Structure formats: C-alpha cells, structure tokens
Amino acid sequence: MICLVRYNPRDPEGYIFGYKDMEESMGPHECDCPETILDLLTPTDRPYARQWRARCLESAAARRARAAKPPPRAGQVIVFDEPLAFSDGRSFERLDVVANPRSHRTVLFRAPGSSGLYRIPNIKSRSYRLIEPPPR
Numbered sequence: 012m013i014c015l016v017r018y019n020p021r022d023p024e025g026y027i028f029g030y031k032d033m034e035e036s037m038g039p040h041e042c043d044c045p046e047t048i049l050d051l052l053t054p055t056d057r058p059y060a061r062q063w064r065a066r067c068l069e070s071a072a073a074r075r076a077r078a079a080k081p082p083p084r085a086g087q088v089i090v091f092d093e094p095l096a097f098s099d100g101r102s103f104e105r106l107d108v109v110a111n112p113r114s115h116r117t118v119l120f121r122a123p124g125s126s127g128l129y130r131i132p133n134i135k136s137r138s139y140r141l142i143e144p145p146p147r
Contacts, residue, residue, distance in 0.1 A: 035060040036078050042066035077135040083118055084141075085110040092138035099130055108141075 015031045033039055035052075038059035044067040054059060083089050087108045096102040106120040109128065119128040131137070 013041070013044070015039075015041055022034075039063060042070045046071045046072050080135045081141060083108040083134065083139075085118055086144045088142040088144075089120065089139050090142060095131065095137070099127070 013033050013035055014125060015033075018027065020027050021030075036057040036059045037057070042063065046068070049064060049067055049071075052064070055064075058076045085108055090105050091103075094102040094104045095106075101122070103122050106122055106129065108118050111117045111119050111122050117130075120131055121128055121142055
C-alpha cells in the first residue's frame with residue numbers, strides 16, 4: 012500500500028490532514044518513497060509496481076546527488092551550463108554570489124558589473140560549477 016499524506020495546519024477550511032491510499036500496481040505518479048521502505052518490499056512481477064519502484068530509486072539517486080552538491084557561498088562565482096533567464100528579461104551564465112543581508116541561510120546572485128540582485132530557487136537542481144575567489 013502507498014499512502015500519500017498531506018498535513019496543512021493553516022488550511023482556512025479546517026482540513027488540516029488528508030490522505031490517499033493506493034497500491035503500487037496502480038501506477039502511482041508520486042515517486043518519493045524512501046529507499047529504506049523500498050528495501051522492505053517483497054519481489055513483484057507486476058509491471059506498474061516494478062516501474063514505480065524503478066522511478067523511486069531514480070528519484071532517491073537524484074536527491075542524493077543534489078544533497079552532495081556544494082552550495083554556493085558568498086564571494087564565489089557561479090557558472091551555469093546553460094544561461095539562466097530571469098523575469099526581468101535578462102539571462103546570465105555567470106553570476107557573483109553575495110551574502111543575503113536579510114537571511115544568513117540564503118545567498119543572492121548579482122550579474123558582474125550590475126547592482127541588481129537575483130534569487131534562484133532550487134539552485135541545487137541546476138547544473139553549475141563554482142569558482143573560488145582569488146586569494147588576497
């Protein structure tokens with residue numbers, strides 16, 4: 012059985028908990044099952060179940076790869092494999108990483124020679140390399 016669970020304590024209608032139960036042979040779309048759970052499952056010959064398990068393993072491998080990627084730190088330069096387009100119509104391959112004055116947990120990005128700051132959500136899901144600043 013696969014059980015999708017949603018907990019939203021701020022739901023305006025008071026529906027703070029919801030769930031949807033199904034079987035893996037039903038071909039569920041969600042594929043975030045932890046590997047520790049997948050390891051407990053008995054073998055199956057059902058095609059949808061096997062495909063679902065394979066998608067879950069691929070998803071777990073992608074999560075591990077994102078977690079292992081070094082996060083950008085202030086002072087570094089980030090270079091993307093493909094230009095990144097922003098809502099102001101500009102796109103960049105190379106950005107300076109700057110400290111976020113409002114949060115010590117996040118960084119902001121600035122185009123070289125520009126004063127505009129950008130946010131990049133889900134940065135670790137993008138292909139990039141980091142360049143360290145030259146030593147002083």
